[in-house]
Amino acid sequence: MQSCSSALCILILISTFTTLSESCFTSVKVKLHDSAVLPCYGRCSVWGRWTALGNPDDVLAECDQTSCRSVKEGNQMIHDQYLKGNLSLTISDAVFSxxxxxxxxxxxxxxxxxxxxxxxxxxxxxKGATVPVWVFALAVAVIVVLVVVIVWMKKCG
Known part of the structure; x- marks a missing residue:
């Protein structure tokens, strides 16, 4: 019986981890030198910030409850939209880089x-969009843990 309660604890831990690490993954296609809107929706209690993935120091734009600012020219968040839960980033002139x-x-x-x-x-x-290695690593880790939990649950049943 002890192993069954341990399996339940692991399942709860996995559920909590995946809920906290959930984020939407999407792709935006844009013609060179056109503007692009990177969609995102949610509510931030303190601040919201767009960065280059994997480089949290490379801030493009950010908002808080009082204002927004473009940290890098050509990147913009709209404050009234931010307050309504629209965290989208607009890139005004998309270039290949x-x-x-x-x-x-x-x-x-x-x-x-x-x-x-x-x-x-x-x-x-x-070429298609490349998916960062950490996405695959996370998916494999979740699958392995789920298989372990299922096997463990079958032993308990």
């Missing part, structure tokens, strides 16, 4: 991860 993953955080929680892909006229733009 911006073809990467971006993340939006509320305080310390990832809310959205968005891939930007440029279209037409740029070498290599027909």
């Amino acid at each position: 911006q073809r990467t993953w971006y993340t939006c955080k509320c305080e310390s929680h990832n809310i959205c991860d968005v891939s930007v892909q440029t279209e037409h006229g740029d070498p290599g733009t027909d």
Whole structure:
């Protein structure tokens, strides 16, 4: 009986971890030098911030309850939309070097991860979006833990 309660504890821990680490993953295609809107929705109690994924020091734009600011020129969040739960980032002039993953955080929680892909006229733009290695590692870890929990639960049943 002790092992069954341990399995339940592991299941609760996994559920909590996946809930806290949930974020939306989406992709945006944009033509060179057009504006792009990176969609994200949620409510931030203190602040929301867009950065290049994997580089939290590379802040593009951020908002708090009183205002928004563009940290890097050409990146913008709209304050009245932010207050309504629309955390979207607008890139005013998409260039090939911006073809990467971006993340939006509320305080310390990832809310959205968005891939930007440029279209037409740029070498290599027909390639699909690449998914960061950590996404695959997380998926494999979750699957392994779920299999262990299922096997453990069958032993308890």
